[in-house]
Amino acid sequence: MQKFNTKNIVSKFDFTEYQASRAGSDNLDVLNPYNNELILSLTSDSLATTAEKIDRMDLYRKNETNLSITDRGYLLEKWYLKIMENKNSLGELIVLEQGKPLSEAISEVEYGGAFIKWYSEEGRRIKGDLLESPYLEREFLVRRQPVGLVATITPWNFPLAMFARKASAALAAGCSVITKPAEDTPLTTLAMLSLAREIGLKKEILDVVIVPRSRVSDIGKLLCTNKKISKISFTGSTTVGKQLVLQGAGNLQKFSLELGGNAPFIIREDCDLNLACDELILSKFRNAGQTCVCANRIFVNSRILNDFLPLFLDKVRTIKTGPGLDADAQMGPLINEEAATRYRALISDLRKSGANFVYQNEKSERGLIFAPTVAIASTTDTRAFYEEIFGPLAVIYKFESDEQAIKHSNATNYGLASYLFTDCRHAIKKYTKLLDFGIVCVNAGTFSNSVAPFGGLKESGMGREGGSYGLEEFLETKFISIK
């Protein structure tokens, strides 16, 4: 712990543009979720300065000062290399403001960086069409062009990766990006921007708005209603996603939305149980259970519950909680007091429903750090069944048949990720077809990757991020008929 000190970590990046020199009610105070200490106080953007930034970026686009596809690829590649050079420092900064263990934070930098690298190459593969026109005197062309100025609104659970995933695809498509980081974790974005400036990515193409909690909804509304913004790419809760869509409805704003999840994690009787338990630990407790793709409802075939439980609990017992910068910490704090209050309410609702709490080591709890907790549900009529848990609580439901597992899995408004553990080829075919989720992950507890489409069905959102699918989100199709 000793070698990590807040000042040292912060001093590795240039925050001068936003660093507040004195206290102010409009400042955004960034706190360490482990000990509630102030990391940095930032000056914030007003509605007026946000609108000025949008105007400046729009003007730059109109002046035809856009970059060629080669330049965009080159800048993204340089940005990627800069990020990799600073991988450890960025990881430490993520831990400081977000709380996850350092190894996870460094993996996040690599994961986010992989998108920038991938899109640095993929941009050059955007292509249009020359169609066979039905008229001799006419030529039909199809051009794929950037949607324009994009606003990205990113979450606190993966402050680097979600910004990188959106911004790199948009920049590769030829868009400019104004980004609004989460109020809990703006420093990672500012650090990424300071590296972007070092390699020559200009403000007119990639900029940020720093928003204090008191102005979040006003600035969100401004971004959705400003006609110079052509698209909003948002990752966050379904509730906020719906609000943004309503706000943007007046000018038919375009949206890509990565919203909540309620992932079923189905363990059939014929799987490698040890593997299933290892992967469940990863899926459930990564980032202290604060991911949209965390195992939220664990369905275990009743015939193997007695084999599964001791194996799983033995692995849960080994999880060490602590400050993310501690070398042996595997699980850090929840993000803030509001999240903790919601999480406590969810646990108490589950208790009232008669669930059997089979593991909870309260001694390892401190501040916003919660112990990994395991419960066997007695009913599906609980908040934990219908809501995203967003905390280190594993809730197990027994099932008797494939039909029941599929029915219960789909009994949710969400449709982001789902997991299946089985060695049966027929079961894989059946489940992958019938599960109503944008992602079905078989025999593994993680899947996120820069080349693959990430996104959900139903109220988990619209659009995809990652791979060529992610690039599509930032392109328009123009049909050109020439006589």
Ligand code: SIN
């Ligand atoms: C999320 O939880 O929002 C993203 C998780 C991922 O990309 O793996």
